[in-house]
Amino acid sequence: MSGTEKAAALRGVDVIATRPSHQAKGLTQRLESLGATVVEIPALEIAFASPSALTLARARAARAEIVIFVSRNAVDAFYDDAHEVRLRGPVCAVGASTAAALGALGVVADEAPQNTDLDLPHSTEALLMLPRLQSAEVAGCRIVIVRGVGGRPTLGNALRDRGAEVEYAEVYERQRPVLARSVLGGLVGSDSWVIVITSVEGFDNFCAMCLESIPGCMTERWLSRCAYLVLSERIAHWVTRRWPQSRVYAASQASDEGVVKALLANARDMLEGDARC
Numbered sequence: 001m002s003g004t005e006k007a008a009a010l011r012g013v014d015v016i017a018t019r020p021s022h023q024a025k026g027l028t029q030r031l032e033s034l035g036a037t038v039v040e041i042p043a044l045e046i047a048f049a050s051p052s053a054l055t056l057a058r059a060r061a062a063r064a065e066i067v068i069f070v071s072r073n074a075v076d077a078f079y080d081d082a083h084e085v086r087l088r089g090p091v092c093a094v095g096a097s098t099a100a101a102l103g104a105l106g107v108v109a110d111e112a113p114q115n116t117d118l119d120l121p122h123s124t125e126a127l128l129m130l131p132r133l134q135s136a137e138v139a140g141c142r143i144v145i146v147r148g149v150g151g152r153p154t155l156g157n158a159l160r161d162r163g164a165e166v167e168y169a170e171v172y173e174r175q176r177p178v179l180a181r182s183v184l185g186g187l188v189g190s191d192s193w194v195i196v197i198t199s200v201e202g203f204d205n206f207c208a209m210c211l212e213s214i215p216g217c218m219t220e221r222w223l224s225r226c227a228y229l230v231l232s233e234r235i236a237h238w239v240t241r242r243w244p245q246s247r248v249y250a251a252s253q254a255s256d257e258g259v260v261k262a263l264l265a266n267a268r269d270m271l272e273g274d275a276r277c
Helices: 003-008 020-033 051-060 072-078 094-102 121-127 154-161 200-211 217-224 233-242 255-276
Strands: 016-017 036-041 047-048 065-068 092-093 142-148 165-173 192-196 227-230 247-250
Touching: 003 165, 016 020, 020 036, 020 154, 020 255, 036 165, 047 072, 051 142, 065 072, 072 094, 072 142, 092 094, 092 200, 121 154, 142 154, 154 217, 165 227, 192 200, 200 217, 200 227, 200 233, 227 233, 233 247
Parallel strands: 016 036, 016 192, 065 092, 065 142, 142 165, 192 227, 227 247
Antiparallel strands: 047 165
16 A cells, blocks of 8 residues: 555544543544544543542552552553652553553563553453463462552452452542533534444443433434444444444454554445445
């Protein structure tokens, strides 16, 4: 594919990116370089815990034999304004970008799965396959999981089943933004968009934000007519349950590159689907 063809590969594809603003820029720039039109409508905001809660979380992690960071947000919040935090045991990261975030702070991730870099909740399954977290290694160990408030219990429960003593250090909270009616004014009722969804919570938030901003059947019809590009089959099933008639595409890789590849592979079908709607 020539440079000109690459630049036009996604021309005519309109994308709504729903990740938090500080995490969406790289993907937005990549898609725009391929000719897509991208509108950022964050469906999640990240609020760090209070200073006292962060102090408690850091003290808990400092006593652990293994510390696991489950997202880049967990890294950012845990080390926010912290001059130095000494961790006595090995550090595990849920994915490559979490490991990179730790590395940028001078913290080496001793282990991290290599098959994902978006650090999505379902990446915990890959994390559980790491040799360091197998039963023989963790039985009797004190493990602290650094995460957001109300995270999935899958990782903690599995490690407890393997004999570990598990505690959580909850260092941030996911919040639903308030969407101004004017933001949706030019979208609802227009040609269908491809909405990039990175979590079940983000999908639920986006739908709620849209319906609160412009209530009524027109918004529901628009949401059901849009295409959704999601990052796991679990999310795909959730979207289909809410909007059975929608077109849902699941990326084969949970990463920015996975999103780009899925859009390139399905662009023609997405555009033809718009014409059929």
